[in-house]
Amino acid sequence: MRGQIILSHGSDSGPDATKVSMLAALAESLGWRTQRPDYRSDDARGHAGSVAPRIARLRATIEALDAPPLLVGSSMGAFVSGLASLDVPVAGLLLLATPSAIPGYPRPFDLRREVPTMLIHGWRDDVCPLAGVHALAAQRRLPLLVLDDDHRLGASMDVITVQFRQMLDRLAAGA
Numbered sequence: 001m002r003g004q005i006i007l008s009h010g011s012d013s014g015p016d017a018t019k020v021s022m023l024a025a026l027a028e029s030l031g032w033r034t035q036r037p038d039y040r041s042d043d044a045r046g047h048a049g050s051v052a053p054r055i056a057r058l059r060a061t062i063e064a065l066d067a068p069p070l071l072v073g074s075s076m077g078a079f080v081s082g083l084a085s086l087d088v089p090v091a092g093l094l095l096l097a098t099p100s101a102i103p104g105y106p107r108p109f110d111l112r113r114e115v116p117t118m119l120i121h122g123w124r125d126d127v128c129p130l131a132g133v134h135a136l137a138a139q140r141r142l143p144l145l146v147l148d149d150d151h152r153l154g155a156s157m158d159v160i161t162v163q164f165r166q167m168l169d170r171l172a173a174g175a
Contacts, residue, residue: 002031002172003091004069006061008077009036010097011043011050019074019096022157023164030168032070037061039077047076048104054080055087062088070171072164075099075128075151082111092116094167096160097125097151100132109136117142118167120160122149 005027007020015036024034042053058080062069068089073081078095079102085093093115100109109132111117121133123146130146137144145163147156 002168003033003067004065005032005034006058006069006071006081007034007036008054008058008071008073008081009039010073010075010077011047013074014038014040017074019153019157019160020072020077022161023072026161026164027168030165032168035061043076046104047102050076051080051083051102051105051107055084058084059088062090067091070094070167072096073098074153076102079109082109083107085112085115086110090115091171092118092167094118094120094164096120096153097122097128098133099128100136109133113140116167116170118163119144120153120156120163121146122151122153122156123147124149125151127151 007024009017009020015038027034037057039054042050068091070092071081071090072094074096078098121130149156
């Protein structure tokens with residue numbers, strides 16, 4: 001077993017969502033253990049109301065592990081993964097379609113500086129504007145891959161899968 005990965009789905013989605021399911025299957029085929037928390041009951045509280053319960057659920061999942069996991073998140077899952085990384089050790093972050101803020105939630109997106117991070121976003125994302133995550137990536141000098149896709153990044157799964165596998169290879173080599 002190479003390590004643990006926690007994949008967090010976006011709002012209006014679930015743990016069996018296409019992106020997290022595909023990435024989990026790839027990771028498991030390479031010897032990684034995966035978990036996909038179900039945030040649907042938290043999401044019933046609305047976007048701003050779901051952030052704190054999602055972070056609490058994710059932190060509890062992380063704290064139950066023997067070693068820091070790689071966090072993979074899409075949209076709201078990316079937002080809470082970044083915020084959780086401020087409070088508990090993580091091995092890395094792969095964040096897709098990341099919002100820089102959640103309207104009504106007072107804390108802007110942030111993440112721990114020393115955590116290996118890869119950001120992937122769509123040029124045509126009309127849910128989470130590129131400008132916010134681009135500004136963070138520029139400020140922190142983080143890798144940001146911008147693809148000709150929309151918020152769902154559905155047309156870019158091949159590219160995302162390649163990036164994910166490269167991140168897994170780097171983490172495995174460093175372990």
